[in-house]
Amino acid sequence: MSRRRFFVYWVGFAVIVALLAVAPLVLPEFWRRFLTEILIWGLLAMSSDILIGYTGMVSFGHSAFFGLGMYGAAAALLGSSPPNLWLALLYGLASAAAVAAFVAYFSTRLRDIYFAITTLIFSQIFYVVIFTSTAWTGGENGLNFSRPRFAIPYLFSLRFTPAVLHWFVLAIVALSYLLLRRITHSPFGMVLQSIRENEARTRAIGYAVERYKIVAVMLSGVFAGLAGVLYALQNQFAAPDFVFFVVSGEVVIYNVVGGIGTLVGPVVGAAFFLLLREAFSRFFTEFYLIPLGVIFIAIVIFMPRGLLGFARRWLNG
């Protein structure tokens, strides 16, 4: 990156984070909450971009990782008293990682649509398991729990007010973005992109492609699980609906709408999609999916690189 672009990039990043940080002080409660959720869905979409955009593997099973993060956090919050934030993170990430390792091991042997279908099937299996294990998961009703405090022993202990929660989510999403961005520029990240470009060639120059794919799925799954933990903290419940494949489909849509292989694009896609859905469901009531679908198709046809790719080309003249 040239000096100038480097500068523009970091100023842009700082301005956007600053605006997002100020938002809860000026927005009414409904929109504050809406913005926090956009960040969480954005993180989920970003995690899936590691596979879709960087490795060339379309996952239709991200709801499983998201859901396991959510239920892992729920288990920790219900099992500890007082509920402990760090334990929730630990349980959530560990459950998501375990499930991701399991899914990765089996699904990465398959390619293209077969990979996508395998991830879909696995996520539906987890959905059924969660739905039917009523004693552990509350089944259909899900689990309700209270929020932990945001505390580091001997240092501070804060109540998770809506604003504090928003800042916490913003900090985690921003740090996750920086970390994922670094990973996509690492030697490992370059191998993933080489696999996307030409898998057979990548193998021929000495890479054990399956191992890289397994790590990519696990990495993606852990960040999806992190989004699940944040969602649990925000809403204080875990429900099987979030493990259902429709959630995975929406994540793929956020990626396509925003622009794959950019990390930021999927967040933009999530924001765009959720805002439109909110607006359309007010105007068109239960028919909101019709205009939403039309816009989605228009984007796919006229902006094949997604909103971000389109904006970038437009800005560059």
Place this chain on the structure above:
Amino acid sequence: MAVDAPRAASPGEAAPGHAAEPLLRTRGLTIRFGGLTALNNVDFSVAREEIRAVIGPNGAGKSTFFNCLTGVLRPTSGAILFGGADITGLPPDKISQRGIARSYQITNILPNATTLENVRIAAQSRRHSWSLLSHYRAYRDIIEKSEAALDSVGLLPKAYELAANLSHGEQRTLEIAIALATEPLLLCLDEPTAGMSAAETQQTMMLVRSIAKHLTILIVEHDMQVVMELAQRVTVFHYGAVLAEGSPAEIQQNKSVMDVYLKA
């Protein structure tokens, strides 16, 4: 794996791993695609630091032979020994790590990456490839190695161009640079001059000769003039079997080889 033991035991031979030990050897290599026997009981060996030409009419099985050597295809029967070790059935990445590299008859690169990145990713396969938290540009050693590989094939001025935008001849040359960046012991070039102009072919031949100093090379090439100039020995494939093998002069005189080429 009893690596070199049997060879070392034979009289009049030097220690194991000596140059007299062939770098690559196949025994009874056979592969069938349904009813078609694409390779039929091929016994082949090539000495260290030799340039060997592999010739034969279209469909003779030359590319299939390379595909077996590099693990893309698994032979139906027979064995492949490399440096004395059995590598039959290993996947392509393991074979690459052991030191066999190849270029492809049909250009096979990363079209949407730069020329440098095509070579850099190959160089990186030996070192640092599991690093997740450093920027790839932080590994100067890899970049310098890649630039050296590009320089040696004359592509350094095009380092930052997209590989897709290179000319056909340049892409063919990039194939060789990618293979070189993995620091192989054996380089298999499958028709590296396919589709090249006469001038480009000449340049490529000079390139092959210059990189051959510490390398063993198998090269599939149709231009007999080029083969005669370049190779120490020539192996002729026909219908998946070795029809003849010898010095370029011997092959040119060989009756059955002449028959095959006159028929074709």
